[in-house]
Amino acid sequence: MNVEIFDYLESCIIVFNINKNIVYTNKNASFHFDIQPGKDITEILQVDDRGIFFDNLLEILSKDGVYKNFIRLIDKNKKIQFCYINVFKSGGFFVFEVIVLSGFSKLSLSQRDLNYNNIKYISQGIAHVLRNPVMSISGFLNLISKKLPNDLKADIEPYIKSIQTEFTKIMKIILDIEIINNASNLKLEKVKIDDFLQKAFENFQKENTFKFINFISQTNCGGDLFIDRNLFGLVLEEILKNAYESIEEKGKIIVSCQKEGNKIMISVEDDGGGIDKEGLNMLFTPFYSTKPKSVGLGLFISRLIVQAHKGRLRILSKNNTTTVKLILPIEKRSKIRTQRLSVV
Numbered sequence: 001m002n003v004e005i006f007d008y009l010e011s012c013i014i015v016f017n018i019n020k021n022i023v024y025t026n027k028n029a030s031f032h033f034d035i036q037p038g039k040d041i042t043e044i045l046q047v048d049d050r051g052i053f054f055d056n057l058l059e060i061l062s063k064d065g066v067y068k069n070f071i072r073l074i075d076k077n078k079k080i081q082f083c084y085i086n087v088f089k090s091g092g093f094f095v096f097e098v099i100v101l102s103g104f105s106k107l108s109l110s111q112r113d114l115n116y117n118n119i120k121y122i123s124q125g126i127a128h129v130l131r132n133p134v135m136s137i138s139g140f141l142n143l144i145s146k147k148l149p150n151d152l153k154a155d156i157e158p159y160i161k162s163i164q165t166e167f168t169k170i171m172k173i174i175l176d177i178e179i180i181n182n183a184s185n186l187k188l189e190k191v192k193i194d195d196f197l198q199k200a201f202e203n204f205q206k207e208n209t210f211k212f213i214n215f216i217s218q219t220n221c222g223g224d225l226f227i228d229r230n231l232f233g234l235v236l237e238e239i240l241k242n243a244y245e246s247i248e249e250k251g252k253i254i255v256s257c258q259k260e261g262n263k264i265m266i267s268v269e270d271d272g273g274g275i276d277k278e279g280l281n282m283l284f285t286p287f288y289s290t291k292p293k294s295v296g297l298g299l300f301i302s303r304l305i306v307q308a309h310k311g312r313l314r315i316l317s318k319n320n321t322t323t324v325k326l327i328l329p330i331e332k333r334s335k336i337r338t339q340r341l342s343v344v
Contacts, residue, residue: 007026011099012025012100014044014098015095017093020041020054023093032098045073046073061088061094067085069084070101071083085097085099138164141160173297186308186309187229189226189227190226191224193227194220194221196229204237204240214253218256219255222259223259223330225328225330228308231305231308235305238302240253240255240268246322247270248273251270251271254269254270259330263330264328266328267323267324268323268324275317275322306328311326312325312326313327
């Protein structure tokens with residue numbers, strides 16, 4: 001095969017073997033990254049991605065044959081670049097196709113620099129553009145499946161089911177994007193926060209029973225909050241899911257709630273190993289994730305929802321323990337709404 005044709009591509013092409021040794025790079029890859037044949041492919045990864053993430057990546061490639069996601073890579077100037085990677089297996093080698101998203105890489109990683117109105121506008125457009133074609137393709141697949149001759153069903157239907165599974169993942173991403181657009185449009189109702197937390201915690205336990213985890217509930221606030229049940233429920237689900245996934249085989253997850261002045265503090269604590277300082281700084285960055293199959297929008301969306309509730313979301317990690325705190329204001333009702341006034 002004439003590999004010189006890859007030098008005309010705008011994307012970076014890096015080919016490596018099972019021993020992580022690079023065997024080929026095109027011109028763009030050499031331009032952006034400090035790599036060459038013989039070097040270790042993991043040198044372009046951030047330090048915390050060179051172990052677990054890369055091992056997971058090879059396992060995914062050996063099973064599914066392909067992996068696509070956003071990632072931050074280290075360029076030849078030792079700076080972090082925001083990229084999109086398409087990794088696949090070809091024969092006895094692995095191929096990194098890297099698209100350096102220079103426009104995104106110039107963005108500050110600080111949540112404070114993200115303009116919500118701009119993000120909301122962009123997300124609305126993306127969701128609108130993607131939803132219709134995705135739904136159409138899914139519909140045509142169902143139609144094809146129904147019209148398949150009986151002698152072809154056994155051979156073709158497994159492929160159709162695989163495609164439909166991938167479309168389900170895409171629809172989940174579209175729904176996440178739509179939540180960004182609707183995060184500020186709250187439908188508030190008064191709830192007893194202890195009851196709400198207890199029910200959410202119990203439902204999560206019932207659906208996640210594959211690990212030996214001690215679920216501990218310490219909710220005894222005795223207070224009421226005005227929240228959007230659906231959106232706030234998504235926040236709790238995301239936080240509990242992250243806690244559950246951080247624990248490898250056995251551990252504990254503690255949900256607690258306490259009243260502090262005119263605020264209610266909800267805490268979710270796990271002993272899943274903790275998060276390093278660099279990881280903590282990146283947690284609320286859109287599309288950042290240490291999980292191979294995660295899009296990296298969960299915590300970003302959760303923070304938007306909590307902020308829309310006039311609250312704060314904080315994450316602390318120390319001594320292999322991570323604690324997520326949701327700090328929400330109790331409605332402070334003015335006297336004119338709570339007692340008869342003497343108006344002169």
